[in-house]
Amino acid sequence: MKRRLMFAVGIAALTTVPAAFAATDTGTTDLTVTIGPEASMSIPTTTALTSAATNFANFTGTTSFTYKIRTTTSGGTGSIVVSVANFQANGPAVADLSYTCTAASGTACASSTTASNSNTGVVTFGADAHSADTGDSGSTAWVLVDKPSVKTGNYDAVATYTISAT
Numbered sequence: 498m499k500r501r502l503m504f505a506v507g508i509a510a511l512t513t514v515p516a517a518f519a520a521t522d523t524g525t526t527d528l529t530v531t532i533g534p535e536a537s538m539s540i541p542t543t544t545a546l547t548s549a550a551t552n553f554a555n556f557t558g559t560t561s562f563t564y565k566i567r568t569t570t571s572g573g574t575g576s577i578v579v580s581v582a583n584f585q586a587n588g589p590a591v592a593d594l595s596y597t598c599t600a601a602s603g604t605a606c607a608s609s610t611t612a613s614n615s616n617t618g619v620v621t622f623g624a625d626a627h628s629a630d631t632g633d634s635g636s637t638a639w640v641l642v643d644k645p646s647v648k649t650g651n652y653d654a655v656a657t658y659t660i661s662a663t
Contacts, residue, residue: 534573536662538564539632544656546641556641560656563632566603568622568662575603575622575662579637581612581654588652593642601633602626609640616659626662 539562546556568575577600581591594612596619598605603620610617620635637656 532567534567534569534575534662536564536566536575536660538562538577538658538660540658544639546639548643553643553645555643556639558639560637560639562635562637562658564620564635564660565628565630565632566622566626566660566662567628568624568626570625573622573624573626573663575626575660576618577603577620577635577658577660578616579612579619579656579658580614580616581656582614584652584654585650587648588650588654589641589644589647591654593644594639594654596637596639598635598637600635602628603633605635612639612656619658622662 541560541562544558544560546558548554548556562577564577566575579596581594583591591612591614595609596606596612597609598619600620603622603626605620606618619637
């Protein structure tokens with residue numbers, strides 16, 4: 498009987514020994530991130546300007562774009578601007594090109610703006626501006642005066658859009 502009891506105690510000790518010597522440990526870490534201002538946009542490669550069927554009607558076309566923006570919470574700013582390169586020789590003048598703007602967020606240009614070789618405003622953003630995660634949409638509606646003095650032909654001018662955020 499004593500032997501059976503000793504044997505049972507020995508078996509019990511062996512089954513508890515691994516548990517007594519098993520080790521588990523946990524640790525934690527703080528994940529930190531600094532989120533800064535950012536901006537990006539997607540724009541088509543071509544916008545056709547077309548005229549109505551009437552003589553010397555203005556040429557019109559719309560450039561639609563999608564943008565994402567986040568400005569700094571305090572004092573941040575942002576903008577979308579456009580500059581237009583000159584048309585080829587004998588073509589329309591950039592000064593005869595104007596545009597109006599729309600934007601889902603921010604402040605779109607308030608009235609018709611004459612295009613320029615320098616940056617002109619399309620949309621402005623203030624502090625703590627945020628677009629939708631999938632982006633917001635905007636557009637520039639172009640109007641080119643059809644002048645009889647412009648020679649016939651195909652002309653193009655590159656409109657360069659720039660988005661920025663601080």
